Amino acid sequence: MRITGNTLTRRGFGAVLAAGLLATGLTACANSDTGDAGGAAGDDKIVLGFSQVGAESGWRTANTTSVKEAAAEAGIELKFDDAQQKQENQIRAIRNFIQQKVDVIAFSPVVESGWDTVLKEAKDAQIPVILTDRAVDSADKTLYKTFLGSDFVKEGRLSAEWLLEETKSATGPVNIVELQGTTGSAPANDRKKGFGEAIAANPNLKIIASQSGDFTRAGGKAVMEQFLKANPKIDVLFAHNDDMGLGALEAITAAGKVPGKDIKIITIDAVKDGMQALADGKFNFIAECSPLLGPQLMDLAKKVHAGEEVPARIETEETTFTQQTAKEALPNRKY
Numbered sequence: 001m002r003i004t005g006n007t008l009t010r011r012g013f014g015a016v017l018a019a020g021l022l023a024t025g026l027t028a029c030a031n032s033d034t035g036d037a038g039g040a041a042g043d044d045k046i047v048l049g050f051s052q053v054g055a056e057s058g059w060r061t062a063n064t065t066s067v068k069e070a071a072a073e074a075g076i077e078l079k080f081d082d083a084q085q086k087q088e089n090q091i092r093a094i095r096n097f098i099q100q101k102v103d104v105i106a107f108s109p110v111v112e113s114g115w116d117t118v119l120k121e122a123k124d125a126q127i128p129v130i131l132t133d134r135a136v137d138s139a140d141k142t143l144y145k146t147f148l149g150s151d152f153v154k155e156g157r158l159s160a161e162w163l164l165e166e167t168k169s170a171t172g173p174v175n176i177v178e179l180q181g182t183t184g185s186a187p188a189n190d191r192k193k194g195f196g197e198a199i200a201a202n203p204n205l206k207i208i209a210s211q212s213g214d215f216t217r218a219g220g221k222a223v224m225e226q227f228l229k230a231n232p233k234i235d236v237l238f239a240h241n242d243d244m245g246l247g248a249l250e251a252i253t254a255a256g257k258v259p260g261k262d263i264k265i266i267t268i269d270a271v272k273d274g275m276q277a278l279a280d281g282k283f284n285f286i287a288e289c290s291p292l293l294g295p296q297l298m299d300l301a302k303k304v305h306a307g308e309e310v311p312a313r314i315e316t317e318e319t320t321f322t323q324q325t326a327k328e329a330l331p332n333r334k335y
């Protein structure tokens, strides 16, 4: 029911129609004609269906809080679904949102591939979709309105640049183990790429083992235990998030090694627990990935609902932390 290709959403049109009918005393008829779940209560609240990846990490919990708080603040009705790290759950949630005729759908895709069919269903139902945090690899960019999140390749590259500087005077091999995020996810693919490409500048730096710890503490601990058993000389751990790094800390300590000294640890996110480990000298470097996407997401939801043009990609501003800067930042860290 769009008036033109990109100018007014189905619900936006419903609102205009309802306003006109109200003037002629036909409001009740208008509600049933639009079949609009969001408007069924007779208010103008935007209804946003949000499918979250899960609750795998401190980052994710902070992201969920940001989205929920920002929705309440913006007066947007949020239908929240936790997919428990399963793509099939996310597809089911998105189909439910379509059936419920929400105004806007946002989701953080657990993996990059396999979204075309359900995104096409949303497009056919004229419900705009916003990708938040993680991207998809769909060739058809018209299947979603925008992407809001981080440059994961850059996070991997910044992590590698710190290591290149740290090891610039090394004369022998520097053995790196890598704890990857969820297999097939954008942050795992991109962080690996950014890190791998950048360390190629120094042939001494070698990734001797690389495996997924699924972005969880338990996964990080279990995989690090295997790495330690199989590799007598590990100089550096590159973990794709703080939580896996924190799990790995336990394995390293249990193996009688000193984290941050015997094994240098680089992670991504900068959640409070990670920052504490960095300030305590157990981690050596963190590239920040901000989970505080809620306010920007609500702003985008309002804009796409109103049929406004939005940029195809919006990246969050992020920084990096050393042990010293973590100590300074910790007292004001919100998550």
Ligand code: AHR
Binding pocket: 056, 057, 058, 059, 060, 133, 134, 187, 215, 240, 241, 242, 243, 268, 269, 289
């Ligand atoms: O997609 C963002 C990543 O997902 C975070 O870096 C990680 O902690 C989370 O699980």
